[in-house]
Amino acid sequence: MNAAPISPAYVPAQPEKSVTKPGDLAIAGAPPAFAAPLHVGGPNVGDREVFLRHVGDMFDRRWFSNNGPLVQQFEQRLCEDLGVRHCIAMCNGTVALEIAIRALGMEGEVIVPSYTFIATAHALHWQGITPVFADIDPATHALDPLAVRRMITPRTSGIIGVHLWGRPAPADELQKVADDHGLPLMFDAAHAFGCTYKGRKVGSLGQCEVFSFHATKFFNTFEGGAVTTNDDELAEAIRLMRNFGFAGYDNVIHPGTNGKMVEICAAMGLANLDAVPEIVRINQHNHALYSAHLVDVPGVSILPMSEGEESNFQYVVLEVSEDAGVTRDALVEALHAENILARKYFWPGCHRMKPYREMFPHAGLVLPETIRVADRVVILPTGTSVSAEAIATICSIIRVVVERGA
Numbered sequence: 001m002n003a004a005p006i007s008p009a010y011v012p013a014q015p016e017k018s019v020t021k022p023g024d025l026a027i028a029g030a031p032p033a034f035a036a037p038l039h040v041g042g043p044n045v046g047d048r049e050v051f052l053r054h055v056g057d058m059f060d061r062r063w064f065s066n067n068g069p070l071v072q073q074f075e076q077r078l079c080e081d082l083g084v085r086h087c088i089a090m091c092n093g094t095v096a097l098e099i100a101i102r103a104l105g106m107e108g109e110v111i112v113p114s115y116t117f118i119a120t121a122h123a124l125h126w127q128g129i130t131p132v133f134a135d136i137d138p139a140t141h142a143l144d145p146l147a148v149r150r151m152i153t154p155r156t157s158g159i160i161g162v163h164l165w166g167r168p169a170p171a172d173e174l175q176k177v178a179d180d181h182g183l184p185l186m187f188d189a190a191h192a193f194g195c196t197y198k199g200r201k202v203g204s205l206g207q208c209e210v211f212s213f214h215a216t217k218f219f220n221t222f223e224g225g226a227v228t229t230n231d232d233e234l235a236e237a238i239r240l241m242r243n244f245g246f247a248g249y250d251n252v253i254h255p256g257t258n259g260k261m262v263e264i265c266a267a268m269g270l271a272n273l274d275a276v277p278e279i280v281r282i283n284q285h286n287h288a289l290y291s292a293h294l295v296d297v298p299g300v301s302i303l304p305m306s307e308g309e310e311s312n313f314q315y316v317v318l319e320v321s322e323d324a325g326v327t328r329d330a331l332v333e334a335l336h337a338e339n340i341l342a343r344k345y346f347w348p349g350c351h352r353m354k355p356y357r358e359m360f361p362h363a364g365l366v367l368p369e370t371i372r373v374a375d376r377v378v379i380l381p382t383g384t385s386v387s388a389e390a391i392a393t394i395c396s397i398i399r400v401v402v403e404r405g406a
């Protein structure tokens with residue numbers, strides 16, 4: 001991948017004040033630190049000229065969807081970048097999950113973490129499959145393979161691991177559990193584009209992996225997703241399912257849906273792919289700045305990325321411990337008052353969201369770590385929309401709020 005400029009029209013948000021004492025805080029009546037909301041997932045935009053050139057070609061061709069040349073080019077680029085045989089681009093990550101789950105023949109019960117975006121659980125429930133929630137490792141926030149093993153029953157038909165925050169899940173250990181029980185294993189890799197596991201690019205782990213290229217992901221196609229796999233037969237089934245099962249004009253040979261990526265999304269993907277190294281460099285720099293500014297603030301810490309692996313650093317995960325001088329929710333409230341729209345991803349955990357809470361009122365009994373982690377995480381703004389000055393101000397606000405709480 002070659003580095004290319006980030007869209008030149010982009011001006012990162014600058015703070016409007018410095019904060020050194022409680023009286024400087026918006027919750028104490030001072031003006032907010034940012035004039036406009038600073039989001040956690042402000043979209044990154046690559047070279048607009050490249051995007052517009054692709055869009056111009058698209059209009060000339062009058063070919064907007066249905067496996068067009070830009071989608072094919074995009075899929076080819078992803079196969080090369082990820083070192084995987086097949087990439088099937090989709091309209092979004094959720095439909096990509098649903099199609100992959102079906103193509104793997106999952107049914108009955110499937111084991112997933114509760115600590116993930118709701119789409120992982122919904123992709124199962126939407127097709128009449130019961131998501132069975134297993135607990136996570138509090139140090140990594142990823143599925144705990146031992147907990148997965150404990151949740152397997154005769155109705156279990158598969159396991160879905162999630163590479164949360166751009167940190168790979170323990171793929172080898174999960175594969176061992178899956179193999180021991182003859183179960184298919186797939187990964188929700190929505191957060192892990194460009195990351196590695198044991199030095200190998202995420203994309204070919206398990207039977208298949210699913211990416212999201214939503215606007216808020218560090219690499220986006222407006223909306224979009226993809227399934228990647230080295231399994232030829234599975235790839236063929238997924239391709240058919242993405243396009244109503246059509247194997248040619250008037251010839252449907254498989255059940256299917258409409259999961260196609262459109263050409264304009266592939267154009268955005270091709271333009272943004274060139275900027276990936278630069279965006280990752282910015283994210284990594286932001287992550288290091290947050291870690292350095294907050295290193296001596298008691299009771300809070302930034303979750304490090306996996307040692308020895310490449311990460312996209314797309315999420316800055318702040319953990320507020322139980323003995324910090326302030327609660328996580330009070331800190332989020334103080335940040336929101338400053339127009340810093342930090343998020344409590346993925347609180348309260350899928351199992352405590354209404355549909356699943358009603359299905360499994362006692363799920364929390366086997367998810368103590370999920371509950372603890374979900375109650376202490378705050379996601380902070382990063383990406384190309386956040387300047388070094390903004391990060392310094394965000395961290396000084398966190399410092400003052402924590403000390404004031406204390």
Ligand code: T4K
Nearest residue numbers: 039040041042043092093094117119190212213214215216
């Ligand atoms: N699996 C996992 C583990 C996932 O995290 C996701 C998606 C999926 C599967 C499903 O993939 P997709 O079907 O979405 O492709 C957002 C995203 O909508 C969602 O894609 C993402 N995960 C999730 C982590 O975040 P919300 O409900 O937080 O979205 P919202 O509207 O609050 O926006 C998030 C932030 O981004 C806000 O701070 C506003 C800002 N924003 C948003 C958009 C759309 C912008 O600045 N510009 C924008 O265009 O879910």
